[in-house]
Amino acid sequence: MITRLYIKDFILIKELVLGLKSGFTSITGETGAGKSILVGAIGLILGNRADTKTIREGAKKAIIEADCDLNGVPGMEQLFEENDLDFEPICKLRRELTTTGKSRAFINDTPVSTTVMKLIGERLADIHSQHHNMLIGETHYQMSILDTLAGNETLLDKYVQAYEAYQSATKELEKERKRIAEQAKEQEFISFQLEQLNQADLKSGELAQLEERQALAQHATEITDALNLLISFTDSDMEVPGVIQQIHSASRSLSHAADHYSQVKELHERLTSLELELSDMIREAGGLLDTIEVDPSELARIEERIDLLQGLLFKFKLSDSDELIQLRDQYQETLNNISNSDAYLLELGKSVAKKYDTAKVLSKQLTESRTKVAQELLPPLHSLMKELGIAGATFKVDLQPLENLSENGADSVQFLFATNKQTILQPIREIASGGEISRFMLALKTLLAEHSVLPTVIFDEIDTGVSGEVAEKLGGVMKRLGQNIQVLSITHLPQIAALSAHQLVVSKVEEESGYFTTIKEVSGEERVRELANMLTGAEMTEAALANARALLARNK
Known part of the structure; x- marks a missing residue:
């Protein structure tokens, strides 16, 4: 409170x-x-x-x-x-x-x-x-009253979750049906594209390797001359020693000099390292030289292969041969899905049916609970209406099944009301007066309070x-x-x-x-005067005060 x-x-x-x-x-x-x-x-x-x-x-x-x-x-x-x-x-x-x-x-x-x-x-x-008095004619409000009286909060939460799962699965099934139908229209075109890609026998990283081999073949003379120049550092004769021999001689001389002048030792070490590094470079150059020879027919095949791959890239608006492989795999997956679509849609359909059955079972429990409380509601409600001065009125909860499940279950509800036994039951909004609706709502609120855990009710x-x-x-x-x-x-x-x-x-x-x-x-006399003022307005009379005291006495 x-x-x-x-x-x-x-x-x-x-x-x-x-x-x-x-x-x-x-x-x-x-x-x-x-x-x-x-x-x-x-x-x-x-x-x-x-x-x-x-x-x-x-x-x-x-x-x-x-x-x-x-x-x-x-x-x-x-x-x-x-x-x-x-x-x-x-x-x-x-x-x-x-x-x-x-x-x-x-x-x-x-x-x-x-x-x-x-x-x-x-x-x-x-x-x-008064807003709630207007709401009494609304179906969703009438249903909420039944569920409150029935204590359906937990059951309704479970149903809503099951219904939403069913709705989600239904939408997913419909989306997949449309997607597969669209793909089926393009099946012949996709098959043709896939055949082209399969015939190309694509390999990961192939285009980059081919372009590197092509560049090598086109500049073979230039590359060979550069490598031969490095290898020539080993050439020597009796009159002119080679570069390697000269470095070796200088290194040996510095080694002797270092025995007498320690500052030369670092120069000797650096020159020795240079000799080893240069010898290693010359050996590596020799190995590369053996790979440079390119057969003109091989160059033609390389250029032909590059033209094929670049043509495919241009056609499919891609930038790398690996993207062609990805596209090929996507096309294959799409065709596989089309081939397996009947089985796939069947599984989705089974999932939808299973979720529907779960929601249906819960909706049936809601219907049973609402039907029971609708019957139990009538005697105490009629008793309260009689107490509130609308004794001749009759009330009925008309609960009807829906063709399809809804977010509230499988029921529609209509509160029917008749002001006396001689009139026909009609929707409460159409037949009841403002005063009757107010009293009817108070009766309902009283019953709701007995079934609810709300600590406070405010009547405006x-x-x-x-x-x-x-x-x-x-x-x-x-x-x-x-x-x-x-x-x-x-x-x-x-x-x-x-x-x-x-x-x-x-x-x-x-x-x-x-x-x-x-x-x-x-309280006390101040309350008496307030009640008297409510009875007569601005004019305060002894009769009004006496009447106010009488009202309070009856309360006690």
Whole structure:
């Protein structure tokens, strides 16, 4: 339940700290005083959408903060853990709105998204307003009522997962069918292209090797002359020693010199190393020289092969022979897929059927659960409607099977209503008046509260269109509901306010800078005067005060 509210710079509220208690609390005040501001503030900390227009004029930021007692709310610890939040039995929710358009949400001072705040808020409170009265005619809302009463949350989650898996598999099957059909149209063309690539007998890295061999053949004379020049360093005769012989002689002389002059030793070592390196280079040059001889017919074959590969690269708009190999393999895989497409599609079809069967089994369980709760709903609902002054009305849940599975299962639902036994049952939106829908919704909310773990229910002027004895019966139902959960009700009827355990009065005060909304709890004689004011308006009479005391006495 919500134990404390702090509101600052929100609409007409400058700053307010409000303690909320368990049981049934009525919220009263003159029209326009700002009763719905309180509901709007609570809606924000439950994760509703924010509007910067709600920031009080002249302020830069609005803050709404609530302390909530989570003791006894099942599943809340797990929900906190799933969203990486530290669980505390007393939870603090906070929303901040700025004039720059930013909306920030916090749970126990940890920043969270409004989506996470809404997940937590949905477990804490339900705000029922005139909007919900309109929703009662909507199929999805009617189905959610059945599922709540049936406790179908876990089963529905399983079904939704199974249904989405079935839908995903169905879309995948359809996509593959279209893809294979398109490929089949191109099968002859792909086969022709593959045949060309297969005939080319492609080898990895071949083009680069061929181009290197071609360059070698085209510049053979130049390369041979360069290598022969290096090899000639070994040539010598009696008159002119070769380069190698000269270096060897110089190295030996430096070796003798190093015995007498140590600084020459490094020169000797470097020259010896040069002699070894040059000898090795000459030997390597000789080996390369043996590979340079190119047969003219071989050069022709090389050039022919290069022309073939480059022609294929140009045709397929590729840049490397290895890409031709990749394309060949892709073509082969495509043809293999076309050849094996029947078996492949058959396996996909089996997967779709299996996922459908799983979803179908779960949808059947949902149908059985909804059918059972729809039957169980009627006696207590008719009893509550009678208590609320619509005794002649009848209600029925019309649950019909769908031809195909939907995101909610295999059922469609229609709430049917008749104002008396003489009229035909018709969709509730078409037949019920505003007052009847309000009372019907209160009856439903009462039943939902008995089956739900929500600790708080907030009624925003659910008593619209009723008065007198019916109003007192509405208040009696809220009072009984407040024995199990926290009930907050905005009301303009003294019969309902008098039946609440606590009464908050919303008023508008005038200051130099404008009008502001204040909220305070009233009790004792102050509460008597507030009820008397609700009975008669501005004129305060002894009769009104006596009537107010009588209403409170009946509550006790």
